[in-house]
Amino acid sequence: MLVSFSCNDYLGLSHHPRVIAAAQAAVASHGAGAGGSRLVTGDHPYLGALETGLARHKGTEAALVFGSGYLANLGITPALAGRGDLVLLDELSHACMWAGARLSGARVLTFRHNDPGDLAARLAEHRPHHGRALVLTERVFSMDGDRAPLGDILGIAESFDAWTLVDDAHGIGVVEDGPRAPLEMGTLSKALGSYGGYLCASRPVIDLMTSRARSFVYTTGLPPASAAAALEALAILEAEPERRARPLALARRFTARLGLPE
Numbered sequence: 001m002l003v004s005f006s007c008n009d010y011l012g013l014s015h016h017p018r019v020i021a022a023a024q025a026a027v028a029s030h031g032a033g034a035g036g037s038r039l040v041t042g043d044h045p046y047l048g049a050l051e052t053g054l055a056r057h058k059g060t061e062a063a064l065v066f067g068s069g070y071l072a073n074l075g076i077t078p079a080l081a082g083r084g085d086l087v088l089l090d091e092l093s094h095a096c097m098w099a100g101a102r103l104s105g106a107r108v109l110t111f112r113h114n115d116p117g118d119l120a121a122r123l124a125e126h127r128p129h130h131g132r133a134l135v136l137t138e139r140v141f142s143m144d145g146d147r148a149p150l151g152d153i154l155g156i157a158e159s160f161d162a163w164t165l166v167d168d169a170h171g172i173g174v175v176e177d178g179p180r181a182p183l184e185m186g187t188l189s190k191a192l193g194s195y196g197g198y199l200c201a202s203r204p205v206i207d208l209m210t211s212r213a214r215s216f217v218y219t220t221g222l223p224p225a226s227a228a229a230a231l232e233a234l235a236i237l238e239a240e241p242e243r244r245a246r247p248l249a250l251a252r253r254f255t256a257r258l259g260l261p262e
């Protein structure tokens with residue numbers, strides 16, 4: 001037996017027989033690759049079904065599947081902010097949020113990790129001098145494992161007429177409680193056990209992304225097998241909610257036995 005303390009396959013779904021079977025069936029019926037950008041010939045039914053499922057799961061109007069979480073973040077921020085705008089990131093934000101922010105051409109500033117007071121101070125000082133403003137943070141931080149105080153952050157951002165983009169890469173399937181941001185991106189490669197990225201948002205935002213997010217337009221669609229596997233994993237996740245409790249229960253037992261902080 002192998003016990004892994006370091007992979008992101010939190011629920012072991014990458015090896016679930018139903019997930020494997022869904023991927024195999026998709027390859028058999030739709031081929032190994034998408035064959036083109038989704039805007040040309042690379043769309044296939046699994047992507048639409050997955051987007052419907054992700055939007056329902058997150059309670060948003062719509063969703064869009066990207067080639068990976070990294071590609072999603074490279075495309076989302078530059079589609080919403082540009083020269084003259086402001087992007088404020090939690091200082092511990094993932095590398096691809098930084099990459100998207102820099103690529104946007106907006107002014108990029110940080111606020112202290114999980115510190116709504118510092119966010120408010122930065123917005124008070126800099127928000128008036130910029131057109132649009134976007135706040136970037138993560139639901140569960142990838143390296144430290146702590147959670148953003150999203151209620152406070154969303155309220156402060158809104159009071160300064162700024163949107164918030166939350167990276168939910170480590171939340172979906174494991175830590176799902178708490179408020180939702182207007183923009184929630186994530187990955188299909190962690191608890192969902194497959195590969196690919198997504199954005200859940202309002203219909204107008206998703207429509208904008210399909211023509212403006214360059215990492216969506218100018219790259220090949222996600223392969224059928226990856227989309228079908230993620231779709232099946234999402235179905236399992238929703239039908240068996242008790243699975244979600246297990247990784248946290250194991251983590252608590254581990255930290256308790258070793259005398260580490262939760």
Ligand SMILES: *Cc1c(COP(=O)(O)O)cnc(C)c1O
Binds near residue numbers: 142
């Ligand atoms: C893993 C991760 C990503 C990237 O997702 P991929 O689908 O692997 O490209 C983005 N953001 C965070 C916080 C991550 O941990």
